[in-house]
Structure formats: C-alpha cells, structure tokens
Amino acid sequence: MSARVAYLVKRFPRLSETFVLNEFLEVRELGLRATLFALMDPGEKLVHREARDLMPEVRYAIIAGRPWFSAWRLLRGAAAQAATNPRGFLRVLWALLSVHRSVPSLRHAIEGLWLARELRRLDVEHLHAHFAHSPAAVAYMARLAGGPPFSFTAHAKDLYTTLPRNLVIRAKAATFVLTCTRFNSRFLHDMLLDVPTPIHVVHHGTDLHRFHPSRRRPEPDLIVSVGRLVPKKGYPLMLEAMRLMAAAGVSFRCEIYGGGPMREQLEQTVSDLGLQGSISLHGARPQVEIADAYARAAVFILAPIVVPDGDRDGIPNVLVEAMASEVPVVSTRISGIPELIEDGNNGLLVEPGDPAALADATTRVLIDRHMAGRLAKAGRRTVERDFDLTVNSRRVAELLGGSSIDATETRMAVVG
Missing domain, CATH: 3.40.50.2000 (Glycogen Phosphorylase B;)
Structure with missing residues (x-):
C-alpha cells in the first residue's frame, strides 16, 4: 500500500x-x-x-x-x-x-x-x-x-x-x-x-487535454494576457508597449484576465492612454474561460519583472498553458522563463522593463503568420516534452x- x-x-x-x-x-x-x-x-x-x-x-x-x-x-x-x-x-x-x-x-x-x-x-x-x-x-x-x-x-x-x-x-x-x-x-x-x-x-x-490546440480558433490581432494584477507581472510596461504599437499604427485588441490590487490603476492607465477601445480588463476567470481565451488568441504576452523586494515569477503557469494551447508567446528574460521559452525557437523573449522591445516582438508575431505558427507548434512540443502534468x-x-x-x-x- x-x-x-x-x-x-x-x-x-x-x-x-x-x-x-x-x-x-x-x-x-x-x-x-x-x-x-x-x-x-x-x-x-x-x-x-x-x-x-x-x-x-x-x-x-x-x-x-x-x-x-x-x-x-x-x-x-x-x-x-x-x-x-x-x-x-x-x-x-x-x-x-x-x-x-x-x-x-x-x-x-x-x-x-x-x-x-x-x-x-x-x-x-x-x-x-x-x-x-x-x-x-x-x-x-x-x-x-x-x-x-x-x-x-x-x-x-x-x-x-x-x-x-x-x-x-x-x-x-x-x-x-x-x-x-x-x-x-x-x-x-x-x-x-x-x-x-x-x-x-x-x-x-499542465493538463495537456484541457489546454489543447484542437480548441484553436484564433481571432486576427487578438492579444491575450493572463495573470494577477500585481507589480511583478509588469502590466504597466505592457500597456506602454500597447501605446507604442497603437502609435505605430498596429491594429490590435488586447484582453487581460486576472484580478488583483492594481486593477483600478491599470484601468486608469488604459483611459489615460486613450486605449479603452483596444484594451479590456476582464478580472479573474475560471480555467474553462481562460482556455477559451487562449483558443481565440493570436498571441499571448506576459512581461514579468523583478520588483525591489526581490519578488519575481518562476515559470508562470499561464505561459505553459498558452504554449500547450499552441498559442505563440512573447515574454521577458527573467528567472526561469528561459527554461521554458527559447527565443526564436518556441517563443520570443525580450529584456524585462523594455516596452519598445516588447511592442516590437508582439508586432512581429501579429504580422508574420508563418513565424507565429512555427513558434506555436514548437511551444506545444516543448510542453508535451517537459511540462506534462501527469x-x-x-x-x-x-x-x-x-x-x-x-x-x-x-x-x-x-x-x-
């Protein structure tokens, strides 16, 4: 026994x-x-x-x-x-x-x-x-x-x-x-x-059945991000990247899922940037709705940083879930994230705290559908090999x- x-x-x-x-x-x-x-x-x-x-x-x-x-x-x-x-x-x-x-x-x-x-x-x-x-x-x-x-x-x-x-x-x-x-x-x-x-x-x-590419029905130009609305997730930098993309004439919609103490601040930032029509904050949602968001995403982005008290992410589970769902991902090169994402192979990585680089990488994935598909398929293979829940x-x-x-x-x- x-x-x-x-x-x-x-x-x-x-x-x-x-x-x-x-x-x-x-x-x-x-x-x-x-x-x-x-x-x-x-x-x-x-x-x-x-x-x-x-x-x-x-x-x-x-x-x-x-x-x-x-x-x-x-x-x-x-x-x-x-x-x-x-x-x-x-x-x-x-x-x-x-x-x-x-x-x-x-x-x-x-x-x-x-x-x-x-x-x-x-x-x-x-x-x-x-x-x-x-x-x-x-x-x-x-x-x-x-x-x-x-x-x-x-x-x-x-x-x-x-x-x-x-x-x-x-x-x-x-x-x-x-x-x-x-x-x-x-x-x-x-x-x-x-x-x-x-x-x-x-x-x-991660559950390779719950997060599976068979659900994919990507919507053009849809950016999805999932995470608690706390400083280490880097959402202010992500919103600045969105501003740069909008200023460059890039067409996109961004859906952010997750609750947390920064929600009011981020909603105000979206308003200040004049991006209310492009960026929406949906709050915390159960996994079935998150899986649906991955299925619709053209690209998934998360921009973690290291905050002054040392707090940081390890390997954010939402990155693993998005890759399992065969969504191309863009993230930052901190902590354990490079153990999951190999830049240019199964996703794109930028330096933390660089909204211009984040905007550029996200734009590349939105525009280059061939590259996006190649990254997405390699991402799924990575998760199958190294991140199978069972x-x-x-x-x-x-x-x-x-x-x-x-x-x-x-x-x-x-x-x-």
Whole structure:
C-alpha cells in the first residue's frame, strides 16, 4: 500500500495557485493516499469546480467565520500534543526562545503543535508543504513537535522574500526540497552550501487535454494576457508597449484576465492612454474561460519583472498553458522563463522593463503568420516534452511515497 501523506498550504482555495490543486489531485490519481491541510480559507468568490468539490474534506487550522473557536481548537490541540510528546514541546519551545522570537513564529509553533497531533491521528507518514514561507515554517514546527518527516516546495515570492536564515533552518530539517525551476535550484544551492538536504527540480505540469490546440480558433490581432494584477507581472510596461504599437499604427485588441490590487490603476492607465477601445480588463476567470481565451488568441504576452523586494515569477503557469494551447508567446528574460521559452525557437523573449522591445516582438508575431505558427507548434512540443502534468506529478508522487523515513534528531536540531 502507498504511503499516507499530507499536503499543507497557506490558503485554499486560491485561483492563482491552481498548480497546487492540480498536483494534489494528480498524485491522488496516481495512487498516493493524500490529505490536504490549509492554514486558512481566503474566502475567494471565484473558485474552480475541482477546488469546490475538494473543500469539504480540507482540514483547516483556521475555520472561516469562526476565529474564536479556531483559536480555542488550535490551543487545545497544541496542548494535547505537548502533553503527549513533552520532548517535542521542549524542542519547539527552544526554537522560539533561541531563534524564532516573533509573534508570527509563535503562531507557527501553535499551528505546528496542533498539526503534529492531527497528522499522528491520521497515521500520516510524510508532510509536504507548498511554499517556503508560512507552510514550511509550520511543517518545521510540526516536525520538532513530534510530527512526521517533511519536505517543501519553494516557488517564487516565498523563496526570494523569506529570510535566508529561515530557509537554511527549514531546509536543514527537511527530508528534501522541491523547486519548480533550475534558476531557483541554483539560488538554493548557493544559499544552502553546507546543507546536505537534496534539492529536486520538478516543473509544474499542465493538463495537456484541457489546454489543447484542437480548441484553436484564433481571432486576427487578438492579444491575450493572463495573470494577477500585481507589480511583478509588469502590466504597466505592457500597456506602454500597447501605446507604442497603437502609435505605430498596429491594429490590435488586447484582453487581460486576472484580478488583483492594481486593477483600478491599470484601468486608469488604459483611459489615460486613450486605449479603452483596444484594451479590456476582464478580472479573474475560471480555467474553462481562460482556455477559451487562449483558443481565440493570436498571441499571448506576459512581461514579468523583478520588483525591489526581490519578488519575481518562476515559470508562470499561464505561459505553459498558452504554449500547450499552441498559442505563440512573447515574454521577458527573467528567472526561469528561459527554461521554458527559447527565443526564436518556441517563443520570443525580450529584456524585462523594455516596452519598445516588447511592442516590437508582439508586432512581429501579429504580422508574420508563418513565424507565429512555427513558434506555436514548437511551444506545444516543448510542453508535451517537459511540462506534462501527469509525468511531472508522478515524479513528485515517487519522492513523497518513498520518503516516509528515518529523519534523525540531529536533522531536527534548531540551527542558529
């Protein structure tokens, strides 16, 4: 029988973290006995059908709408775990007193104690946390408290904005670390020079049936972009590229899908540029509507940048989805994106922060239909080879299923 594992995420469900949902469902489909824990429910109004179907069985630390009951339940569970495993409680206490002296760390410790008890009651043999910040912190505390061995996946913002000291501590205690790009892997190897924990690269996979060229019915001159409306996605630069294209007499329509805090700012920019008739913002949409947008797109563009606090994308999943749908793509040369897009072969890349180059590349794809078709077909082949959801999830399942092992007390030690 396969190992009993648990996944831990910070929030569930989240429209922008569909890749976690897809991986979880796929490793289950592959035979792994997996349970999903979440620290909280973000209360998003738009929820994928698959996520909604899963929600009744998700085990939440903080139950939506019941904060006082949740706090009492967490404290009761933490106290029960401390009484059952006093050595584990002392390890958690020492971690708080010696290194993690902050209110968030105290919260992580309580959640970790509660979680260790829940995992023990379910006979979970391995815990996997998605994201290197809060979920990995709670998984680490749960391990100190007497919970099972754990691993975590480092993605993008969580990796580049978490304190290096904390990354080292969590990685040292983990059975292994996963990350979704080779760029991230190099960053981790440089940071964890003296940490023997294995680091594995497994790209996020995409559903090759849901995103398939058989749906294609491209509309001439239609540009599509999908992503959260946050600074690292580079939307102001993209709108400036649209202005340059309009000034050069290029005919286009642009549809932007995604919600986020920059929406009002971007709508105002579109108005200021006089492009209301050419650019429309559609807000967050479920995957079925996004798949339809890919099917209609003549070109897909995304212009990520690195923002001042270090936050950046890894390999944006929307680029993978667009390429799987056989849409020609234009993006920027940052982080892990060149692992997906080889400039001139299966897409076009420009330097980040260069709206003129972005406008030029997008115009080339719109005008040169032969080149667009060649890039699109090569893009689909790339995704089939390296980003198949089932193939990549099988690698994750193999790692999780084979890792219910022998971590030692020394691997759990607090590192100063």
